[in-house]
Amino acid sequence: ADESNSTVNRDHQSVGAQGVNHLANKIMLTMFSPSRPFIRLAMEDKDRASLIEQGIPEDEIEEATFEGEMRAVRELDNRPVRPHLHESVLHLIVTGNVLLHLPADGAASVYGLRDYVVQRTRDGKWRTIILCREHEFRDLEQDLQEYLIAEKMQYQPESRVKLYTLIERREGRIYETLSVGDKLVELPDYSGDVDEADSEWHPEVWNLRSGAHYGTGHVEDFSSDLAALSVLAKAQVEAAILASEFRWLLRPGAQTTADDVESSANGAVIPGEKDDLTLMYANVGAQLATIRETAADYIRRIGYGFLMNSAVTRDAERVTTEEIRQQALELETSLGGVYSRLAGTFQLAVARWLLKVVDINIKQSRLKLRIVTGLDALSRNGDLAALRGALSDIAGLQNLGVATSELNLASVIKAIFMGWGVRPKTFLKTAQQKEAEQQQTEQAEARSLGREAAVQGPQ
Helix, strand or coil: CCHHHCCCCCCCCCHHHHHHHHHHHHHHHHHCCCCCCCEEEEECHHHHHHHHHCCCCHHHHHHHHHHHHHHHHHHHHHCCCHHHHHHHHHHHHHCCEEEEECCCCCCCEEECCCCEEEEECCCCCEEEEEEEEEEEHHHCCHHHHHHHHHCCCCCCCCCEEEEEEEEEEECCEEEEEEEECCCCEEEEEEEEEEEHHHCCEEEEECECCCCCCCCECHHHHCHHHHHHHHHHHHHHHHHHHHHHCEEEEECCCCCCCHHHHHHCCCCCCCCCCHHHEEEEECCCHHHHHHHHHHHHHHHHHHHHHCCCHHHHCCCCCCCCHHHHHHHHHHHHHHHHHHHHHHHHHHHHHHHHHHHHHCCCCHHHCCEEEEECCHHHHCCCCHHHHHHHHHHHHHHHHHHHHHHHHHCCHHHHHHHHHHHCCCCHHHHCCCHHHHHHHHHHHHHHHHHHHHHHHHHHCCC
């Protein structure tokens, strides 16, 4: 749309915009954190064991997969993609729908509901997408301009050209057709098909009802509260304006005149009696307080819904970091279903695209792509947090005192690791390693005794 002709509807409150931006930022930091990879290249245990049998150390396997994850995440920061992802999240929160285009050349694009239509199957998978893009003729690709001129389509450099893209999913393939103009003249040189897994088009939704073609956004769930808050905010502004206005009533037949009051300086002496003038103002203090209290209740409810920490932290001088973390964790669980959907579609699409850009083909390898999101992604590294918890529990074993002599500590430590979801054999020494270390210790002690004997000499 032409920005100069766009219409902006101004509201009397900005809590909704603040909540949307806050939730979008929280989702971006959780799903696409710059400090840790959200992509995990996992491998089945049997495949890992096969590589180890071939002589490849396990730590080299871990380092190789980690390096691939970091390459993909670094590519996300090297390209101007984060602004497009943030815009996509805003569309999802507000309208519940967005079309994300992730081409192989890395030039990502985002389209809102005004630009496309979509048709889905009953299980929620998209079947057909029609996208309308409008450009000036001079901004089109050079070969496309030459094609249109060859087809004797009359366009001026500043003429607006509508490009229609039809994307269809049929039998595991994605078919793309480009048409131009109101007559939908098909451009055969700009059509093609690819494998479904290599699709560049991703119509994402926030929440999709069964059998629906379009999703619903988070804002729609709180539309009543936002509308009520807008009415209250308008009433609060009008009441505040009314409370700030006052007039003077002049008693008929009074000695004081209006000119005496309006033209006199502060502290001047004017003729009249005490009751000649009466101050008139709107006594709306009680009503204004009621409006403010009611609005505060709506703001608090909206804050809870949009995960605004200021709305869930107790009003006190000292609030511990752990308290804030626990409250934020509790609120994150309210969007668990949304995280699952976004991880399986939106985040997965970005992950596959990044791997393709850095030329990591997991189809021809034993690696499997796993997405890290939701509660595991609240910390910078969910596995690291689990390891800290396991080590903390192991450190607490020393408080058992003499009771530890009755326990099989190796089995207890393994149970603690598995309870936290940590692979025990990754961090626990094997019997061979323990035996080798024991031999090294004995050899070191023997050498030490030999040196002492040599220093003391024969007795």
